[in-house]
Amino acid sequence: MAKQKTSAGGTFKKFIVALIIIVVLALGGTLLFYYLRYFGPNVTGNEEYLYIHTGENFNDVYKTIRDKNIVKDTATFSWAARNMKYVGHVKPGKYRLHEGMSNRKFIRMLQLGEQEQVQLSFHVFRTKEQFAGFVGKKFEADSATLLHYLDSADFVKQYGFTTDNAFVMIMPDTYQMYWNISPEKFYKRMYTHYQNFWTPARKQQAAALNLTVPQVSILASIVDAEAVYDDEMPIIAGLYLNRLRQGMKLESDPTVIFAMNDFTIHRVLNKYLSVNSPYNTYLHTGLPPGPVMMPSVNAVKAVLNPDKNDYIYMVAKEDFSNRHNFATNVAEHNKNAQKFRKALDERNIKK
Structure with a gap:
């Protein structure tokens, strides 16, 4: 009788131990299940960025991730995204991807809109x-x-x-x-x-030149188009301001090139000077209605702080150094221009 009780007690204990083992294994399996879906590495190194366009929904995002092989397991990504309630909270942007990111970290980044x-x-x-x-x-x-x-x-x-x-x-x-x-x-x-x-001080500088703020930038665009070297910018700015004060046409070659929309021109011929355009400063007095290029900050500063000179004319130097010969009168300018034309002819530059 005692043996029967001992046997029954031992069986019960074995059952309890087995039950505990089963519960532990089940919990371990559950934890592993959730770990792999949330915390396990899933993002591949196939793409550097994920781009989500404005107006896209989760299905669009999922398709991009699937088509570009951004994650190794799309099923676990989709499962995690739905459980983390990302499906209805898609935010557009450019998101940097890191190989080995978990679904949780990846989705959390997308949820918060933590784009680069x-x-x-x-x-x-x-x-x-x-x-x-x-x-x-x-x-x-x-x-x-x-x-x-x-x-x-x-x-x-x-x-x-x-x-x-x-x-x-x-x-x-x-x-x-x-x-x-x-x-x-x-x-x-x-x-x-x-x-x-455009601080108040710079606006005052523009007003002192009798120019509006946009006009300073328009003139700066011409100066920038003329000057290869920044140290010539204030000189060229001073020259053009002299022309404006005297009511002379600017007669700037870059304005003709812009009017013709042909930036391959190296030699502005007489036939180009009659192009019908408000940007052609050989035809029209004053500044053109807009810039002939995006002016650099240095060019704008050069116009605001021009060199005080008496120059009225300039022409590229005949040594093709991308610098200019400046002149205060027509006679001197014609000599400089002749030297440059001769240099062009010697190099057979016709356009």
Whole structure:
């Protein structure tokens, strides 16, 4: 009888131990199940960034992740995304990916919109079309959309510009912005930078030259197009200001090249000087309606702080050093021009 009780007690103890083992294994399996889905490495190294466009939903994001093999296991990613309630909270942006990221860390980054900013650095561009093309490759907004805003009279009017001179508010520098910034906010950022540059002191300098703020940048664009070396900029600025004060035509070759929209021209021929355009300063007195290129900051500063000289004429040096011979009278200028024309002919430069 005692043996039967001992046997029954031993069996019960074995049952309890077995039950505990089963529960532990089940809990371990559950923990492993959740660990693999939440904390296990899943992001591959196939892509450096995930781009989520404005208006995209979870299905769009999932398709991109699947098609670009951004994660090793799309099923666990989808499961985790739904359990973390990311499905209804998609935020657009440019997200940096790190190989081995877990689903939880990856999805949490997307949920919070923790995207990486784009660093936009540029010097100068010849045309606003070139600028829009450059920016369109770095941000969500394409070049056509960016250009449309610069060409919209209603849009640029709010900043005090016309479609002719709006390009002057784009100032070369380094900017930090999010990839999905809207065109409206992008240009607002450009304008804020422009405003910060134009301090009251600089505005007073412009007024002392009898120029508006946009006119300073327009003249600076001509100076920039003429000067290869920054140390010549104040001299050229002083020369053109002399012409403006005397009511003379600027007769700037870069304005003719801009009017013809042919930046391959190296020799401005007489036949080009009659091109019918408000930008042709051989035909029209005063400044053109807009810049002939994006002026550099140094060119703007050169106009605000011009060299005080009596020069009225200039022509490129015959040694092709990209510097200029300056003159105060026609006779001296004609001699300089003849030397340059001879050098062009010797090199058979006809255009």
